[in-house]
Amino acid sequence: MRIGAHVRDESDPIGFGEKLGAEVVQLFVVDPQSWDKPQPHPRAAEILASPIDVVVHSSYQINVASLNNRLRMPSRNAVAQQAKAAADLGAFGLVVHGGHVRSDAELDTGIDNWRKLFERQQDKGGFAVPILIENTAGGNHAMARHFDSIARLWDAVGDYGAGFCLDTCHAWAGGEELVGVVERIKAITGRIDLVHLNSS
Template identity: 80%
Template sequence: MRIGAHVRQDEDPIGYGERLGADVIQMFLTDPQKWEKPPTHPRTDEIRNSPIDVVVHSSYVINVASLNNRLRMPSRNAVAQQAQAAADIGAVGLVVHGGHVRDGEDVNAGIVNWRKLFERQADKGGFPVPILIENTAGGDFAMARHFDAIDRLWQEVGDFGAGFCLDTCHAWAGGEELVGVVERIKAITGRIDLVHLNNSRDEFNSARDRHANLADGTIDPELLAEVVRTADAPVVLETPAEGLAEDLAYLRETAG
């Protein structure tokens, strides 16, 4: 079982991971709120040579599903750029949010746009790292909030080797029960490549993406530990920094 966290010190990600005793870290390679192309990381050799596994989280501005050309086209470009930057540091994957269409638009059209992302990249030889699609917390027109939508999405992208990132806060806030969640998702996708293990500050089906430390939120911590035990995937905590060390200790004690 490999457990770690999203680093909040991107200039020295391995050092931060070592201080946490992490087996895996997640990091950004560019400002997540902007469209900037990722620069070469100054610690590339250190990251590549470290025994700590690294996963990259893509920018939040990306929305591959969008029906708006002015958003969808730069999103496709950003995924390709950030996937290459992730490969350059030896990352094991790139996490990309499922995205959404606007209210009243056809969700199925957004799902088709996801397929087009993979089709276009396949013509160029494919992505250099796995693309891990993450479930999201809110939006009635989201690609990956409800599991029935994820099922439809996977019918379009599964053949391209798309990976899946399960976020526990997102599932809970999105209205999906966590009891048996691993089995339900694997029945749809056939895989879980990464777990974002987060408690939720808000109630079930709130559609709010606000993370809490494992013992402090509205989700029973034992449910979270059960996800870790059954997912058979690396685990990244995205919980508040002040309780992160306690979260890691809890997982090692209860889920190991």
């Protein structure tokens, strides 16, 4: 297992990683609170040449499950754009939060919106890097909080090659027992691509 950290200095991710002795670094490709379009990273060549692996965390605004078109459509675009920017840095994946809907009655549609994200992108040749869906803790109607909802989500997106990012803090705060958590998730997803040992 490669060990690393989220960079504190986006302008010099490899310098940050080297200082820590990290084998992998995670970075944003846009201000995570924004809808900005990613720009070419000024140190892309150095990042590509470095033995330190890279993963990109997508911006926080993204909610591909949303039933609100004005949130879902820009979210879909942002995932595609940030996946492309991640590929340009040689990243092995793009972490995207499971997102949420407003009521349990909307969960099925939210799951279908996730499926459509992959289905539509497939017509364009797929995403430039694997999409790693991260479990979140917030709210009662999160798409990837309780493991039973992750199982339903996976029934819809698993065949599209979706990856998984396990956030231990989110799992704990979401009410999941941590003992055996890896086995339980892998029984659903068949894979864990990244673990966030979140210190929150």
